[in-house]
Amino acid sequence: MSEKLTTRAEDYSRWYNELVVRADLAEQSGVRGCMVIKPYGYAIWEKMRDYLDARFKETGHQNAYFPIFIPKSYFSKEAHHVDGFAKECAVVTHYRLKNAEDGSGIVVDPDAKLEEELIVRPTSETIIWDTYRRWIQSYRDLPILVNQWANVVRWEMRTRLFLRTAEFLWQEGHTAHATREEAIAEAQKMLDVYAEFAENIMAVPVIKGHKTENERFAGAEDTYCIEAMMQDGKALQAGTSHFLGQNFAKAFDVKYADKDNNMSYVWATSWGVSTRLMGALIMTHSDDNGLVLPPALAPIEVVMVPIYKNKEQYDILCKKMSETAAALRAEGISVKIDDDDSQKPGWKFHEYELKGVPVRLVLGPKDLEKDQYEVARRDTMTKEFMPMENIVESVKNLLNDIQKNLYNKALALRTERTYKVNTWEEFLDVINVKCGFALAPWDGTTETEEKIKELTKATIRCIPLDSVEEDGVDMLTGKPSKRRVVFAKAY
């Protein structure tokens, strides 16, 4: 435990992996590509989930739950959808095991083959739209605004804790609407919910935009996304919201009768964020000393550590800290008093820094004499003394300040590493040398996009919603460009 983390400068991806494990967030399981999310990591995910769930409900959605298994036939009804997901599906083919005849153990019973294979959901559009067909007859049944919290499975070639695992946790919203306009408005609204969550709660600045046709969700007419920049300058797609048009309604024959008794296909959206947000959180704020958590998501916002020479002091300090802790908790702040006698203060300081606890209050005999706490903040690694008298106000202000500071720091990094480029040379410099986002003109064709990806591994992260029309020329083809788009290497 006394070993230091690999630093970001030494090896960014190794730093990430070590940090996830050492901070007790998650670890590798015995199952290929699947992780165990440990209690401390899960506590952060729960906080994310609780915030988002509340926002979904405020925006009129209800939770429901659909099966983990999808009959193969459902899955193939929407052509683009099956193309997009076929290569990464886990499939259930049998329903029984038996003892091997040669005594070598348990084997799949060949007699127990399913009539129709079941896909372990990689996403639930098909099973949900098959259900919606039965739920929707009239315009009075619309809109349907449903979300589910679930696990999904995508058989990825190469996995990384939180960023890309074969099984992951997420939420998927699936809504049905009478009109195109309403569905588009819904997709945009949920994108806003995601963006506000990312920025205000995670303290992660994001760019809202459209995906290009090429990067669009399989089966969508338009995909909106939020893109964040990690500390190494690479992009991470943090959430997506899809306008699905009538594709799934047509595939599953979901129609409604309007007021004049005309039958029309229903309009759809779907939107989701996953445990990948944990990866975004870690890679945005953490440093070489360990995790750095924004107070809004920290399972422990304040840790209190006593420093003492004997039992008598220990008792006095613990009593004092309990009073302060109670006052802080009354303000809704989560506090842990680490009164464990088996570890020394120095050990505890390192431990809570590794775990990203935003604020540490230290109380020793000297502080008690002066009626003060030593207050350390994780984001800047600085310490100061604060009078005990108004410690609750001071800590509240400090937590707010840390939350803002983390956002501002991340925004400053993104601003610093985002470059407007016009020529191919400038572009290569940004992508390969400076490692950042390139705001570049693009001729709007998939061919050019693919060519650039092939040459540089950079992809179009999004066409920002706030991009302005600007005549330019594509840096690769010289063809006319209408607006700048965001290029970057991505996770």
Next chain:
RNA sequence: CGGGGUGUAGCGUAGUCCGGUCAUCGCGCCUGCUUUGGGAGCAGGAGGUCACAGGUUCGAAUCCUGUUACCCCGACCA
């Protein structure tokens, strides 16, 4: 899924080429005492199917085959 690397106690490791008292060391863990303002010290102690499964051999951590997991590089992706 292709190429390369790795797997020895909870973690990190030595030993693998050249088979034979080699299972080494550090951290952690347990007990006791002393400690406690930035990862404590001393003393004693516990802990291993050498990734897994076969094979070669009088004998395998070491050689051979297969499998599995992780890491790096590609292709795929939230």
